[in-house]
Amino acid sequence: MQLTRPDLARILERSVAERPTADPGWLDAPPARARVLRERVVLGPDASVPATADALFGWRIHRGAGLIIESTGLAATGVTVVQAVRAGPLWFAAPCRVVDAVREPDVAGFTYATLPHHPETGVESFRVVRDGDRVVFEIHAVARHDFWGSRILPRIAHRVQDRVTRGYLNSAGG
Template sequence: MTTADLADLALTYDEVGATSGTLPVGYHHLDVSRVVGQGRDWFDVAAARVLTWEVQRRAGLTVDASGAVALGVRAVLRMRVGPVLVRAPVEVVVVTVEPDRVGFAYGTLAGHPERGEERFEVALRADGAVEARIRAFSRPGAWFTHLAGPVGRRLQRSTAARYLDALTQPS
């Protein structure tokens, strides 16, 4: 599956943009944050990583995107889970670019093993700390994610921790 294959795929959930506010009921929720650095210079580095798919790449995923992060951009994320290569088609559904806050959310497209949305955000706090936050809501979208149950949620939490690590690591 490549980005050319994504044109006709539909989003697999109705609550588009909900990671920007109250997470919807009926889904598993994830909301984790961490201070990843200090000062405007580090905020700029972290913001650039968020808006270029570098967070996902540094976390070990392969990203085939139709462009840098922008509203409507579609991508196929690939991740190895043991011997299995998991393909996850997504669409950028929210982009935030403010002086002290940058982020985006992608929603799942047909063929993704989950249904829902995931948001990546960095903010420069008043005390100079750079805080990264990952928020998501999801539910199984394929037979194997139904079967995975708690193991799948554990995998989601460990991947979120790798995303935060990707924003903490120096170049």
């Protein structure tokens, strides 16, 4: 947390050597005190899994949600990404590592886990799925507030998380 825009390139350089602070298994078995979030949106009639997957893997859905992104590449297993978001006068940097990725004709997406210095500890999964004749964008996140600021002000932390999640859904659906 800081008052000026974080130096994402420097944070990314530092984060590449870090190990994730959460296990992808949290999506199936959330730990105590974790907040579980599941959201989905049916995309428009012209949506396709490949086109939406291109936007997702290229971080365009994240940028469309209002995040500033610095990454070691397109989303793929092992890629490190640092995201920055502004909440009022404060900036938060959130380093993550992609721990799982799938890209098939009817399902595409990835899961990332938080790295040290992220305001939360958790995992988040993004999937584009063909569901019959519809294309659906899904988000599944499990996180707990391990940063002192989010533990003291959990409602504000939830509002920021909810705002970013709505941004992902709107960006994918738009």
